[in-house]
Amino acid sequence: MLNRREFLKAGAGLAFAAATLPVRAAQGGGHVVVVGGGVGGATAAKYLKLANPKLRVTVIEANRTYVRGYGSSEVVTGHVSMDDLNVSYDTLKSRYGIQFVFDTVVGFDPARKQLRTAGRQTLAYDKLIVSPGIRLLYDAIPGYSAAVAETRVPSGWIPGAQTALLAKQLKAMRQGGTFVLVAPPTPYRCPPGPYERAALVTEWMRRHNPTGKVIILDPKDSFITDATMQLGWHRLYGYNMPADYLKDLPASVQVKNSGRPSPIEWVRAKDGGEVEKIDARTLAVTTLQGVEKADVLNIIPPMQAGKLALDMGLTDASGWCPVDRRTFESSVHKDVFVIGDASIADAMPKSGFSANTQAKVTARAVADQLAGRTPGEPVWENTCYALAGSEYGLFVADVFRLKDGKIAQVSGQRYLPLDATPAQIRLAATYQQAWLKTFTEDCFA
Numbered sequence: 001m002l003n004r005r006e007f008l009k010a011g012a013g014l015a016f017a018a019a020t021l022p023v024r025a026a027q028g029g030g031h032v033v034v035v036g037g038g039v040g041g042a043t044a045a046k047y048l049k050l051a052n053p054k055l056r057v058t059v060i061e062a063n064r065t066y067v068r069g070y071g072s073s074e075v076v077t078g079h080v081s082m083d084d085l086n087v088s089y090d091t092l093k094s095r096y097g098i099q100f101v102f103d104t105v106v107g108f109d110p111a112r113k114q115l116r117t118a119g120r121q122t123l124a125y126d127k128l129i130v131s132p133g134i135r136l137l138y139d140a141i142p143g144y145s146a147a148v149a150e151t152r153v154p155s156g157w158i159p160g161a162q163t164a165l166l167a168k169q170l171k172a173m174r175q176g177g178t179f180v181l182v183a184p185p186t187p188y189r190c191p192p193g194p195y196e197r198a199a200l201v202t203e204w205m206r207r208h209n210p211t212g213k214v215i216i217l218d219p220k221d222s223f224i225t226d227a228t229m230q231l232g233w234h235r236l237y238g239y240n241m242p243a244d245y246l247k248d249l250p251a252s253v254q255v256k257n258s259g260r261p262s263p264i265e266w267v268r269a270k271d272g273g274e275v276e277k278i279d280a281r282t283l284a285v286t287t288l289q290g291v292e293k294a295d296v297l298n299i300i301p302p303m304q305a306g307k308l309a310l311d312m313g314l315t316d317a318s319g320w321c322p323v324d325r326r327t328f329e330s331s332v333h334k335d336v337f338v339i340g341d342a343s344i345a346d347a348m349p350k351s352g353f354s355a356n357t358q359a360k361v362t363a364r365a366v367a368d369q370l371a372g373r374t375p376g377e378p379v380w381e382n383t384c385y386a387l388a389g390s391e392y393g394l395f396v397a398d399v400f401r402l403k404d405g406k407i408a409q410v411s412g413q414r415y416l417p418l419d420a421t422p423a424q425i426r427l428a429a430t431y432q433q434a435w436l437k438t439f440t441e442d443c444f445a
Protein backbone atom coordinates (compact mmCIF):
# COMPACT_ATOMS: atom_id res chain seq x y z
CA MET A 1 0.00 0.00 0.00
CA LEU A 2 1.40 3.40 -1.00
CA ASN A 3 1.42 6.38 1.33
CA ARG A 4 0.29 9.79 0.04
CA ARG A 5 3.75 10.98 -1.01
CA GLU A 6 4.44 7.70 -2.88
CA PHE A 7 0.99 7.89 -4.45
CA LEU A 8 1.60 11.34 -5.93
CA LYS A 9 5.13 10.30 -6.93
CA ALA A 10 3.71 7.26 -8.75
CA GLY A 11 1.49 9.65 -10.68
CA ALA A 12 4.27 12.14 -11.41
CA GLY A 13 6.36 9.72 -13.46
CA LEU A 14 3.65 9.16 -16.01
CA ALA A 15 4.76 11.39 -18.88
CA PHE A 16 6.43 8.67 -20.95
CA ALA A 17 3.79 6.02 -20.30
CA ALA A 18 1.03 8.44 -21.25
CA ALA A 19 2.81 9.35 -24.45
CA THR A 20 2.89 5.69 -25.46
CA LEU A 21 -0.73 5.10 -24.50
CA PRO A 22 -2.83 7.79 -26.21
CA VAL A 23 -5.93 7.56 -24.08
CA ARG A 24 -7.18 11.14 -24.13
CA ALA A 25 -9.91 11.52 -26.73
CA ALA A 26 -10.21 15.20 -27.47
CA GLN A 27 -12.65 14.80 -30.35
CA GLY A 28 -16.36 14.40 -29.57
CA GLY A 29 -16.39 16.42 -26.37
CA GLY A 30 -13.49 15.12 -24.31
CA HIS A 31 -12.57 12.30 -22.00
CA VAL A 32 -14.08 12.10 -18.54
CA VAL A 33 -12.58 9.57 -16.14
CA VAL A 34 -14.67 8.51 -13.15
CA VAL A 35 -12.89 6.81 -10.25
CA GLY A 36 -15.13 4.63 -8.09
CA GLY A 37 -18.06 2.83 -9.70
CA GLY A 38 -20.32 2.95 -6.64
CA VAL A 39 -23.54 4.93 -6.39
CA GLY A 40 -21.97 8.33 -7.15
CA GLY A 41 -19.52 7.18 -9.82
CA ALA A 42 -21.91 4.90 -11.72
CA THR A 43 -24.64 7.55 -11.77
CA ALA A 44 -22.18 10.22 -12.93
CA ALA A 45 -20.92 8.01 -15.79
CA LYS A 46 -24.46 7.23 -16.98
CA TYR A 47 -25.67 10.83 -16.79
CA LEU A 48 -22.57 12.15 -18.57
CA LYS A 49 -23.46 9.90 -21.49
CA LEU A 50 -27.09 11.02 -21.32
CA ALA A 51 -25.97 14.67 -21.34
CA ASN A 52 -23.63 14.13 -24.32
CA PRO A 53 -23.36 10.67 -25.93
CA LYS A 54 -20.19 11.80 -27.71
CA LEU A 55 -18.24 12.15 -24.48
CA ARG A 56 -15.76 9.39 -23.84
CA VAL A 57 -16.41 8.10 -20.32
CA THR A 58 -14.13 5.64 -18.50
CA VAL A 59 -14.84 4.27 -15.04
CA ILE A 60 -11.95 2.93 -12.97
CA GLU A 61 -13.38 0.62 -10.32
CA ALA A 62 -11.60 -1.79 -7.99
CA ASN A 63 -14.25 -4.56 -8.17
CA ARG A 64 -16.01 -6.22 -11.12
CA THR A 65 -19.33 -6.26 -9.29
CA TYR A 66 -20.70 -3.54 -7.02
CA VAL A 67 -21.92 -4.63 -3.59
CA ARG A 68 -24.62 -2.20 -2.52
CA GLY A 69 -24.62 -0.85 1.02
CA TYR A 70 -28.19 0.42 0.95
CA GLY A 71 -30.49 -2.39 2.06
CA SER A 72 -27.53 -4.42 3.35
CA SER A 73 -28.77 -4.65 6.96
CA GLU A 74 -31.45 -6.93 5.56
CA VAL A 75 -28.73 -9.51 4.99
CA VAL A 76 -28.01 -9.49 8.72
CA THR A 77 -31.61 -10.50 9.43
CA GLY A 78 -31.85 -12.94 6.53
CA HIS A 79 -34.47 -11.03 4.48
CA VAL A 80 -32.09 -11.05 1.51
CA SER A 81 -28.86 -12.89 0.70
CA MET A 82 -25.38 -11.51 0.05
CA ASP A 83 -25.92 -12.31 -3.64
CA ASP A 84 -28.93 -9.97 -3.67
CA LEU A 85 -26.56 -7.07 -2.91
CA ASN A 86 -24.53 -7.65 -6.08
CA VAL A 87 -25.06 -5.16 -8.90
CA SER A 88 -23.68 -5.74 -12.41
CA TYR A 89 -22.02 -3.11 -14.60
CA ASP A 90 -23.11 -4.86 -17.82
CA THR A 91 -25.93 -2.45 -18.71
CA LEU A 92 -23.77 0.64 -18.20
CA LYS A 93 -21.30 -0.89 -20.66
CA SER A 94 -23.74 -2.15 -23.29
CA ARG A 95 -26.46 0.51 -23.23
CA TYR A 96 -24.34 3.64 -22.81
CA GLY A 97 -20.93 2.62 -24.16
CA ILE A 98 -19.16 3.44 -20.88
CA GLN A 99 -15.70 1.87 -20.67
CA PHE A 100 -14.67 0.10 -17.50
CA VAL A 101 -11.16 -0.48 -16.19
CA PHE A 102 -11.35 -2.91 -13.26
CA ASP A 103 -8.29 -1.84 -11.37
CA THR A 104 -7.16 0.27 -8.42
CA VAL A 105 -5.85 3.79 -8.80
CA VAL A 106 -2.37 4.03 -7.27
CA GLY A 107 -0.95 7.25 -8.75
CA PHE A 108 -2.19 10.72 -9.60
CA ASP A 109 -0.54 13.64 -11.40
CA PRO A 110 -2.90 16.63 -11.26
CA ALA A 111 -0.52 18.84 -13.29
CA ARG A 112 -0.49 16.43 -16.24
CA LYS A 113 -4.11 15.33 -15.57
CA GLN A 114 -3.19 11.66 -15.48
CA LEU A 115 -3.92 8.64 -13.31
CA ARG A 116 -2.06 5.41 -12.91
CA THR A 117 -3.51 2.04 -11.89
CA ALA A 118 -2.02 -0.92 -10.04
CA GLY A 119 -2.15 -2.81 -13.36
CA ARG A 120 0.22 -0.16 -14.76
CA GLN A 121 -2.32 1.49 -17.02
CA THR A 122 -2.09 5.24 -17.49
CA LEU A 123 -5.20 7.24 -18.15
CA ALA A 124 -5.32 10.91 -19.10
CA TYR A 125 -8.46 12.94 -18.52
CA ASP A 126 -9.97 16.25 -19.45
CA LYS A 127 -12.21 16.11 -16.36
CA LEU A 128 -12.00 13.69 -13.46
CA ILE A 129 -14.88 12.71 -11.15
CA VAL A 130 -13.94 10.89 -7.95
CA SER A 131 -16.50 9.05 -5.78
CA PRO A 132 -14.42 6.78 -3.50
CA GLY A 133 -16.90 6.39 -0.62
CA ILE A 134 -15.61 6.10 2.94
CA ARG A 135 -12.92 4.47 5.03
CA LEU A 136 -13.66 3.23 8.51
CA LEU A 137 -11.40 4.44 11.32
CA TYR A 138 -11.37 1.19 13.27
CA ASP A 139 -8.36 2.22 15.35
CA ALA A 140 -10.23 5.26 16.73
CA ILE A 141 -11.81 2.95 19.33
CA PRO A 142 -9.21 1.43 21.70
CA GLY A 143 -9.30 -2.35 21.39
CA TYR A 144 -10.83 -2.25 17.89
CA SER A 145 -8.92 -2.70 14.62
CA ALA A 146 -9.45 -3.81 11.02
CA ALA A 147 -8.21 -7.30 11.96
CA VAL A 148 -10.71 -7.54 14.84
CA ALA A 149 -13.49 -6.30 12.54
CA GLU A 150 -12.75 -9.00 9.99
CA THR A 151 -12.72 -11.87 12.47
CA ARG A 152 -14.64 -11.17 15.67
CA VAL A 153 -16.41 -7.77 15.86
CA PRO A 154 -17.74 -6.94 12.38
CA SER A 155 -18.76 -3.48 11.31
CA GLY A 156 -20.35 -4.18 7.93
CA TRP A 157 -20.65 -0.46 7.19
CA ILE A 158 -18.81 -1.11 3.97
CA PRO A 159 -20.79 -4.14 2.78
CA GLY A 160 -18.97 -7.42 2.18
CA ALA A 161 -17.56 -10.28 4.22
CA GLN A 162 -18.20 -8.44 7.51
CA THR A 163 -21.91 -8.18 6.68
CA ALA A 164 -22.05 -11.97 6.17
CA LEU A 165 -20.09 -12.56 9.40
CA LEU A 166 -22.51 -10.41 11.39
CA ALA A 167 -25.50 -12.35 9.99
CA LYS A 168 -23.82 -15.63 10.99
CA GLN A 169 -23.07 -14.37 14.50
CA LEU A 170 -26.66 -13.21 15.03
CA LYS A 171 -28.05 -16.62 14.02
CA ALA A 172 -25.60 -18.39 16.34
CA MET A 173 -26.25 -16.10 19.33
CA ARG A 174 -27.35 -17.84 22.53
CA GLN A 175 -30.99 -17.48 23.60
CA GLY A 176 -31.38 -14.42 25.82
CA GLY A 177 -28.14 -12.92 24.49
CA THR A 178 -27.37 -9.25 23.95
CA PHE A 179 -26.66 -7.66 20.57
CA VAL A 180 -24.73 -4.43 21.17
CA LEU A 181 -24.56 -1.92 18.33
CA VAL A 182 -22.11 0.97 18.68
CA ALA A 183 -23.33 3.97 16.66
CA PRO A 184 -20.85 6.39 15.03
CA PRO A 185 -20.28 10.10 15.62
CA THR A 186 -21.35 12.56 12.90
CA PRO A 187 -20.69 12.93 10.04
CA TYR A 188 -21.24 9.37 8.85
CA ARG A 189 -22.66 7.30 5.98
CA CYS A 190 -26.43 6.79 6.12
CA PRO A 191 -27.70 8.74 9.17
CA PRO A 192 -30.79 6.58 9.98
CA GLY A 193 -28.94 3.34 9.09
CA PRO A 194 -27.58 2.24 12.50
CA TYR A 195 -31.02 2.67 14.10
CA GLU A 196 -32.76 0.83 11.28
CA ARG A 197 -30.29 -2.05 11.70
CA ALA A 198 -31.00 -2.15 15.46
CA ALA A 199 -34.74 -2.20 14.75
CA LEU A 200 -34.51 -5.02 12.20
CA VAL A 201 -32.37 -7.10 14.57
CA THR A 202 -34.94 -6.52 17.35
CA GLU A 203 -37.72 -7.66 15.04
CA TRP A 204 -35.68 -10.74 14.11
CA MET A 205 -35.15 -11.54 17.80
CA ARG A 206 -38.86 -11.47 18.52
CA ARG A 207 -39.24 -14.48 16.22
CA HIS A 208 -35.97 -16.34 16.74
CA ASN A 209 -34.62 -15.29 20.13
CA PRO A 210 -37.52 -13.79 22.11
CA THR A 211 -35.56 -13.21 25.31
CA GLY A 212 -32.63 -11.57 23.51
CA LYS A 213 -32.10 -7.82 23.49
CA VAL A 214 -30.51 -5.02 21.49
CA ILE A 215 -28.58 -2.16 23.06
CA ILE A 216 -27.46 0.85 21.04
CA LEU A 217 -24.49 2.73 22.52
CA ASP A 218 -24.28 6.20 21.04
CA PRO A 219 -21.78 9.09 21.23
CA LYS A 220 -24.66 11.41 20.14
CA ASP A 221 -27.83 12.68 21.82
CA SER A 222 -30.04 12.61 18.74
CA PHE A 223 -30.19 11.25 15.22
CA ILE A 224 -32.11 12.05 12.05
CA THR A 225 -35.65 10.54 12.13
CA ASP A 226 -35.18 9.88 15.86
CA ALA A 227 -38.75 10.77 16.92
CA THR A 228 -40.48 8.71 14.20
CA MET A 229 -38.06 5.78 14.64
CA GLN A 230 -38.56 5.67 18.42
CA LEU A 231 -42.31 5.85 18.03
CA GLY A 232 -42.01 2.77 15.80
CA TRP A 233 -39.87 0.98 18.41
CA HIS A 234 -42.45 1.85 21.07
CA ARG A 235 -45.36 0.48 19.08
CA LEU A 236 -43.61 -2.63 17.81
CA TYR A 237 -41.35 -3.62 20.72
CA GLY A 238 -42.62 -1.75 23.80
CA TYR A 239 -39.65 0.66 23.83
CA ASN A 240 -39.87 3.31 26.55
CA MET A 241 -39.56 6.72 24.88
CA PRO A 242 -37.42 9.30 26.72
CA ALA A 243 -39.36 12.18 28.36
CA ASP A 244 -37.86 14.85 26.08
CA TYR A 245 -39.28 13.05 23.02
CA LEU A 246 -42.66 12.38 24.66
CA LYS A 247 -43.27 16.07 25.22
CA ASP A 248 -42.93 16.88 21.51
CA LEU A 249 -45.54 14.36 20.36
CA PRO A 250 -48.82 15.78 19.03
CA ALA A 251 -51.81 15.40 21.39
CA SER A 252 -53.41 12.88 19.01
CA VAL A 253 -50.48 10.45 19.43
CA GLN A 254 -50.90 8.29 22.52
CA VAL A 255 -47.73 6.86 24.02
CA LYS A 256 -47.77 5.14 27.40
CA ASN A 257 -44.39 3.82 28.49
CA SER A 258 -44.77 0.54 30.37
CA GLY A 259 -41.57 1.11 32.34
CA ARG A 260 -40.76 -2.59 31.84
CA PRO A 261 -37.41 -3.50 30.25
CA SER A 262 -37.78 -3.39 26.49
CA PRO A 263 -35.92 -5.58 23.97
CA ILE A 264 -34.38 -2.45 22.45
CA GLU A 265 -32.55 0.22 24.41
CA TRP A 266 -30.86 3.41 23.21
CA VAL A 267 -28.13 4.78 25.50
CA ARG A 268 -27.32 8.31 24.35
CA ALA A 269 -24.24 10.40 25.09
CA LYS A 270 -25.96 12.24 27.93
CA ASP A 271 -26.75 8.87 29.55
CA GLY A 272 -23.15 7.68 29.17
CA GLY A 273 -23.47 5.90 25.81
CA GLU A 274 -20.08 6.95 24.44
CA VAL A 275 -17.68 4.02 24.13
CA GLU A 276 -14.24 4.33 25.72
CA LYS A 277 -12.79 0.97 24.75
CA ILE A 278 -13.68 -2.61 23.88
CA ASP A 279 -12.23 -5.97 24.82
CA ALA A 280 -12.44 -7.97 21.61
CA ARG A 281 -11.87 -11.29 23.40
CA THR A 282 -14.66 -11.00 25.99
CA LEU A 283 -16.84 -8.61 23.92
CA ALA A 284 -16.98 -6.24 26.91
CA VAL A 285 -17.66 -2.63 25.95
CA THR A 286 -16.62 0.08 28.40
CA THR A 287 -18.72 3.25 28.26
CA LEU A 288 -18.98 6.27 30.51
CA GLN A 289 -21.89 4.53 32.29
CA GLY A 290 -20.13 1.20 32.93
CA VAL A 291 -19.36 -2.05 31.16
CA GLU A 292 -21.78 -3.71 28.74
CA LYS A 293 -21.16 -7.37 27.94
CA ALA A 294 -22.18 -8.32 24.41
CA ASP A 295 -22.89 -11.70 22.85
CA VAL A 296 -22.71 -10.14 19.41
CA LEU A 297 -20.94 -6.82 19.00
CA ASN A 298 -21.44 -4.64 15.92
CA ILE A 299 -19.35 -1.47 15.80
CA ILE A 300 -19.85 1.31 13.30
CA PRO A 301 -16.68 3.31 13.93
CA PRO A 302 -15.95 6.95 13.03
CA MET A 303 -15.28 7.43 9.33
CA GLN A 304 -13.69 9.75 6.80
CA ALA A 305 -13.47 10.03 3.01
CA GLY A 306 -12.20 6.91 1.22
CA LYS A 307 -8.44 6.34 1.31
CA LEU A 308 -8.14 7.23 -2.36
CA ALA A 309 -9.29 10.80 -1.62
CA LEU A 310 -6.67 11.10 1.09
CA ASP A 311 -3.93 9.70 -1.18
CA MET A 312 -4.91 12.07 -3.99
CA GLY A 313 -4.57 15.01 -1.60
CA LEU A 314 -8.27 15.87 -1.93
CA THR A 315 -9.09 15.96 1.81
CA ASP A 316 -8.75 18.77 4.34
CA ALA A 317 -8.05 18.58 8.08
CA SER A 318 -11.54 17.15 8.69
CA GLY A 319 -10.68 14.07 6.60
CA TRP A 320 -13.41 14.93 4.04
CA CYS A 321 -13.11 16.66 0.66
CA PRO A 322 -13.80 20.39 0.33
CA VAL A 323 -15.54 21.33 -2.93
CA ASP A 324 -17.00 24.31 -4.74
CA ARG A 325 -20.59 23.63 -3.79
CA ARG A 326 -21.99 24.74 -7.18
CA THR A 327 -20.31 21.98 -9.20
CA PHE A 328 -18.50 19.83 -6.59
CA GLU A 329 -15.17 20.72 -8.23
CA SER A 330 -12.42 20.08 -5.70
CA SER A 331 -11.17 23.13 -3.80
CA VAL A 332 -7.69 21.61 -4.07
CA HIS A 333 -7.30 20.40 -7.67
CA LYS A 334 -8.80 22.00 -10.79
CA ASP A 335 -10.85 19.80 -13.15
CA VAL A 336 -11.25 17.19 -10.40
CA PHE A 337 -14.74 16.77 -8.92
CA VAL A 338 -15.51 14.88 -5.70
CA ILE A 339 -19.03 13.58 -5.11
CA GLY A 340 -20.82 11.19 -2.78
CA ASP A 341 -19.98 10.34 0.82
CA ALA A 342 -16.40 11.65 0.48
CA SER A 343 -17.44 15.24 -0.23
CA ILE A 344 -18.25 18.04 2.21
CA ALA A 345 -21.85 18.84 1.29
CA ASP A 346 -23.06 20.80 4.35
CA ALA A 347 -26.75 20.01 5.02
CA MET A 348 -26.85 17.06 2.63
CA PRO A 349 -26.55 13.71 4.42
CA LYS A 350 -24.03 11.10 3.35
CA SER A 351 -26.51 8.82 1.63
CA GLY A 352 -26.85 6.94 -1.63
CA PHE A 353 -29.68 9.24 -2.64
CA SER A 354 -27.44 12.29 -2.06
CA ALA A 355 -24.56 10.71 -4.00
CA ASN A 356 -26.95 10.01 -6.89
CA THR A 357 -28.36 13.53 -7.07
CA GLN A 358 -24.89 15.10 -6.65
CA ALA A 359 -23.69 12.89 -9.52
CA LYS A 360 -26.48 14.12 -11.80
CA VAL A 361 -25.81 17.80 -11.05
CA THR A 362 -22.04 17.36 -11.44
CA ALA A 363 -22.35 15.31 -14.66
CA ARG A 364 -24.44 18.11 -16.15
CA ALA A 365 -21.94 20.76 -14.99
CA VAL A 366 -18.99 18.80 -16.43
CA ALA A 367 -20.76 18.27 -19.77
CA ASP A 368 -21.62 22.00 -19.83
CA GLN A 369 -18.04 23.04 -19.07
CA LEU A 370 -16.64 20.78 -21.79
CA ALA A 371 -19.12 22.27 -24.24
CA GLY A 372 -18.15 25.81 -23.23
CA ARG A 373 -21.43 26.51 -21.40
CA THR A 374 -21.81 27.91 -17.89
CA PRO A 375 -23.44 25.36 -15.55
CA GLY A 376 -26.92 26.31 -14.32
CA GLU A 377 -28.20 26.86 -10.79
CA PRO A 378 -28.03 23.53 -8.92
CA VAL A 379 -30.86 21.89 -6.97
CA TRP A 380 -30.33 18.63 -5.09
CA GLU A 381 -32.65 16.31 -3.20
CA ASN A 382 -32.51 13.44 -0.77
CA THR A 383 -34.95 10.93 0.66
CA CYS A 384 -33.78 8.48 3.29
CA TYR A 385 -36.30 5.71 3.84
CA ALA A 386 -35.85 3.62 6.96
CA LEU A 387 -37.63 0.72 8.63
CA ALA A 388 -38.56 0.37 12.30
CA GLY A 389 -39.88 -3.08 11.34
CA SER A 390 -40.27 -4.81 7.99
CA GLU A 391 -43.78 -3.36 7.58
CA TYR A 392 -43.17 -0.13 9.49
CA GLY A 393 -41.61 2.51 7.26
CA LEU A 394 -40.57 6.13 7.80
CA PHE A 395 -38.56 8.72 5.92
CA VAL A 396 -36.87 12.11 5.81
CA ALA A 397 -37.17 13.96 2.47
CA ASP A 398 -35.39 17.20 1.59
CA VAL A 399 -34.67 19.64 -1.24
CA PHE A 400 -31.39 21.59 -1.15
CA ARG A 401 -30.17 24.79 -2.80
CA LEU A 402 -27.16 27.07 -2.57
CA LYS A 403 -27.35 29.70 0.15
CA ASP A 404 -24.34 31.98 0.80
CA GLY A 405 -22.04 29.50 -0.92
CA LYS A 406 -23.20 26.55 1.20
CA ILE A 407 -25.76 23.82 0.58
CA ALA A 408 -28.88 24.50 2.62
CA GLN A 409 -32.04 22.48 3.16
CA VAL A 410 -35.02 24.45 1.81
CA SER A 411 -37.93 22.02 2.19
CA GLY A 412 -40.64 22.41 4.83
CA GLN A 413 -42.27 19.19 6.14
CA ARG A 414 -39.45 16.65 6.08
CA TYR A 415 -40.55 13.58 8.04
CA LEU A 416 -43.30 11.03 7.98
CA PRO A 417 -45.77 12.83 10.30
CA LEU A 418 -45.79 11.58 13.88
CA ASP A 419 -49.56 11.14 13.58
CA ALA A 420 -49.33 9.13 10.34
CA THR A 421 -52.03 6.45 10.01
CA PRO A 422 -51.14 2.72 10.04
CA ALA A 423 -51.81 2.67 6.28
CA GLN A 424 -49.34 5.53 5.67
CA ILE A 425 -46.74 3.74 7.80
CA ARG A 426 -47.19 0.50 5.83
CA LEU A 427 -47.05 2.46 2.59
CA ALA A 428 -43.71 4.03 3.61
CA ALA A 429 -42.31 0.49 4.04
CA THR A 430 -43.62 -0.42 0.57
CA TYR A 431 -42.01 2.73 -0.86
CA GLN A 432 -38.71 1.74 0.77
CA GLN A 433 -38.74 -1.64 -0.99
CA ALA A 434 -39.76 -0.07 -4.32
CA TRP A 435 -37.04 2.58 -3.92
CA LEU A 436 -34.32 -0.07 -3.51
CA LYS A 437 -35.23 -1.43 -6.96
CA THR A 438 -35.85 1.80 -8.89
CA PHE A 439 -32.85 3.52 -7.32
CA THR A 440 -30.50 0.70 -8.37
CA GLU A 441 -31.89 0.98 -11.91
CA ASP A 442 -31.38 4.74 -11.93
CA CYS A 443 -27.71 4.37 -10.92
CA PHE A 444 -26.66 1.22 -12.76
CA ALA A 445 -29.01 0.61 -15.73
Ligand SMILES: Cc1cc2nc3c(=O)[nH]c(=O)nc-3n(C[C@H](O)[C@H](O)[C@H](O)COP(=O)(O)OP(=O)(O)OC[C@H]3O[C@@H](n4cnc5c(N)ncnc54)[C@H](O)[C@@H]3O)c2cc1C
Residues within 6 Å of the ligand: 035, 036, 037, 038, 039, 040, 041, 060, 061, 062, 063, 066, 068, 069, 070, 071, 072, 073, 103, 104, 105, 106, 131, 132, 133, 134, 156, 157, 158, 159, 189, 190, 193, 306, 308, 339, 340, 341, 342, 350, 351, 352, 353, 354, 355, 383, 384, 385, 386
Ligand atom coordinates in the same frame (compact mmCIF):
# COMPACT_ATOMS: atom_id res chain seq x y z
C1 LIG B 1 -26.27 -0.54 6.10
C2 LIG B 1 -26.39 0.60 5.13
C3 LIG B 1 -27.65 1.04 4.75
C4 LIG B 1 -27.78 2.10 3.86
N1 LIG B 1 -29.04 2.51 3.51
C5 LIG B 1 -29.18 3.56 2.66
C6 LIG B 1 -30.48 3.98 2.28
O1 LIG B 1 -31.51 3.41 2.68
N2 LIG B 1 -30.58 5.06 1.46
C7 LIG B 1 -29.49 5.70 0.97
O2 LIG B 1 -29.65 6.66 0.22
N3 LIG B 1 -28.23 5.31 1.32
C8 LIG B 1 -28.05 4.27 2.15
N4 LIG B 1 -26.79 3.84 2.50
C9 LIG B 1 -25.61 4.67 2.10
C10 LIG B 1 -25.11 4.44 0.68
O3 LIG B 1 -24.81 3.08 0.46
C11 LIG B 1 -23.86 5.31 0.46
O4 LIG B 1 -24.14 6.62 0.89
C12 LIG B 1 -23.46 5.33 -1.01
O5 LIG B 1 -23.06 4.05 -1.42
C13 LIG B 1 -22.35 6.36 -1.26
O6 LIG B 1 -21.94 6.33 -2.60
P1 LIG B 1 -20.42 6.66 -2.99
O7 LIG B 1 -20.35 6.65 -4.47
O8 LIG B 1 -19.98 7.86 -2.25
O9 LIG B 1 -19.58 5.44 -2.40
P2 LIG B 1 -19.69 3.87 -2.72
O10 LIG B 1 -21.04 3.51 -3.20
O11 LIG B 1 -19.13 3.17 -1.53
O12 LIG B 1 -18.68 3.67 -3.94
C14 LIG B 1 -17.28 3.82 -3.82
C15 LIG B 1 -16.62 2.98 -4.90
O13 LIG B 1 -15.26 3.39 -5.07
C16 LIG B 1 -14.46 2.27 -5.32
N5 LIG B 1 -13.06 2.62 -4.99
C17 LIG B 1 -12.59 3.11 -3.82
N6 LIG B 1 -11.26 3.33 -3.91
C18 LIG B 1 -10.88 2.99 -5.16
C19 LIG B 1 -9.63 3.01 -5.87
N7 LIG B 1 -8.48 3.39 -5.29
N8 LIG B 1 -9.60 2.59 -7.16
C20 LIG B 1 -10.74 2.16 -7.77
N9 LIG B 1 -11.96 2.14 -7.14
C21 LIG B 1 -12.03 2.54 -5.86
C22 LIG B 1 -15.07 1.20 -4.39
O14 LIG B 1 -14.74 -0.12 -4.81
C23 LIG B 1 -16.58 1.50 -4.53
O15 LIG B 1 -17.19 0.74 -5.56
C24 LIG B 1 -26.62 2.75 3.35
C25 LIG B 1 -25.35 2.29 3.72
C26 LIG B 1 -25.23 1.21 4.58
C27 LIG B 1 -23.87 0.72 4.95
